[in-house]
Amino acid sequence: MIKVEHLSKRYGDLTVLKDISTEIKKGEVVSIIGPSGTGKSTFLRCLNLLDQPSGGSITIDGENVLDKKTDVAKVRQKMNMVFQSFNLFSHLSVLENLTLAPIKLKGLSKEDAEKKSMDLLRLVGLGEKADNYPDELSGGQKQRVAIARCLAMEPEIILFDEPTSALDPTMVSEVLSVIRKLAKEGMTMAIVTHEMAFARDVSNRVFYMDQGLIYEEGTPEQIFDAPQKERTKAFINRVRNLVFKINSQDFDLYAINAEVEGFCEKQFLSKKLRDNALLIIEELLLIYKPFLNELELVLTVAYSEKTESLELICETAGNHFNPLESDHLPDEIGLNLVRNFASKIDFIWENSKNTLKITIKK
Ligand code: ADP
Numbered sequence: 001m002i003k004v005e006h007l008s009k010r011y012g013d014l015t016v017l018k019d020i021s022t023e024i025k026k027g028e029v030v031s032i033i034g035p036s037g038t039g040k041s042t043f044l045r046c047l048n049l050l051d052q053p054s055g056g057s058i059t060i061d062g063e064n065v066l067d068k069k070t071d072v073a074k075v076r077q078k079m080n081m082v083f084q085s086f087n088l089f090s091h092l093s094v095l096e097n098l099t100l101a102p103i104k105l106k107g108l109s110k111e112d113a114e115k116k117s118m119d120l121l122r123l124v125g126l127g128e129k130a131d132n133y134p135d136e137l138s139g140g141q142k143q144r145v146a147i148a149r150c151l152a153m154e155p156e157i158i159l160f161d162e163p164t165s166a167l168d169p170t171m172v173s174e175v176l177s178v179i180r181k182l183a184k185e186g187m188t189m190a191i192v193t194h195e196m197a198f199a200r201d202v203s204n205r206v207f208y209m210d211q212g213l214i215y216e217e218g219t220p221e222q223i224f225d226a227p228q229k230e231r232t233k234a235f236i237n238r239v240r241n242l243v244f245k246i247n248s249q250d251f252d253l254y255a256i257n258a259e260v261e262g263f264c265e266k267q268f269l270s271k272k273l274r275d276n277a278l279l280i281i282e283e284l285l286l287i288y289k290p291f292l293n294e295l296e297l298v299l300t301v302a303y304s305e306k307t308e309s310l311e312l313i314c315e316t317a318g319n320h321f322n323p324l325e326s327d328h329l330p331d332e333i334g335l336n337l338v339r340n341f342a343s344k345i346d347f348i349w350e351n352s353k354n355t356l357k358i359t360i361k362k
């Protein structure tokens with residue numbers, strides 16, 4: 001359906017896309033993952049001609065869309081795009097947002113456009129919001145409207161550019177559910193996402209983009225379970241860290257909690273995992289507190305996307321010191337809490353370094 005050959009894109013001296021060749025077939029769902037700044041958005045924008053490619057060719061249903069004679073508006077109808085930031089018209093009602101383009105570009109009557117748009121709003125669960133304005137909706141609802149608006153143009157393929165990354169974590173799943181539903185109905189889609197679990201279960205194929213290329217591609221199993229190339233491996237197995245250096249008893253527990261909360265939200269951790277982490281961190285810091293004028297504690301909160309596990313790593317330098325076994329524990333309750341909310345506790349003392357590693361219960 002779409003064939004891309006040797007696609008390249010430069011901005012001035014900066015080569016963003018080097019040489020991309022691939023095909024997307026009808027009914028396929030392709031997830032595009034990769035570090036930020038590697039050209040994922042640029043790739044999508046080139047596909048639907050929001051950006052003019054610097055070289056190569058894009059063929060849709062046998063038609064070369066880079067041909068001067070191509071009707072760009074038609075191409076964009078065939079390959080409609082959903083953006084991170086919704087891009088709804090705030091002065092139009094939800095229904096008018098949907099009917100605008102079909103009336104203007106497809107020549108539908110107002111009546112037909114409204115009837116069809118209502119069906120689409122119902123499809124995304126927003127039938128009752130037709131007369132509301134975008135500002136009256138939550139982020140998740142706005143994005144569902146944007147998806148319905150995109151469908152109103154009857155595209156052959158939908159391009160999603162990080163459709164959930166501007167949303168509160170609580171609203172991610174309603175949008176992913178709608179996209180999943182479209183996938184089930186056989187919609188052809190290319191989705192740039194950082195939602196790895198979603199990418200794995202929704203797509204037939206995954207592109208890992210890096211260095212301006214589709215660096216590795218394969219089935220979700222191939223890319224997530226057995227990546228072959230070095231950068232793909234590093235990306236898939238990467239661990240995200242948050243590090244605190246604490247060397248005074250007067251540390252700001254509230255600020256630490258707030259940062260950990262933000263970190264957990266960014267990684268889309270469950271509320272339970274987050275709450276367990278906050279609880280253990282608070283207790284641990286109380287346990288360490290009496291020692292913190294002499295010791296520096298390096299506390300790392302580490303999340304591994306691959307194993308979906310959250311670890312707290314507490315490091316102190318010097319003689320053997322495991323606060324959980326200390327004679328000077330303030331109370332047993334704190335210790336028990338830590339034990340109860342941890343699925344694993346490891347301690348090692350090596351090269352004058354104490355490392356206490358706590359895996360948080362899910
Ligand atoms: P991704 O979506 O993977 O994060 P982008 O496609 O947004 O990456 O950007 C890739 C690179 O291209 C970045 O280095 C970015 O700064 C650059 N870039 C993107 N758009 C433009 C533009 N309009 N002008 C100049 N540079 C751009």
Ligand code: MG
Nearest residue numbers: 040041042162
């Ligand atoms: Mg992007």
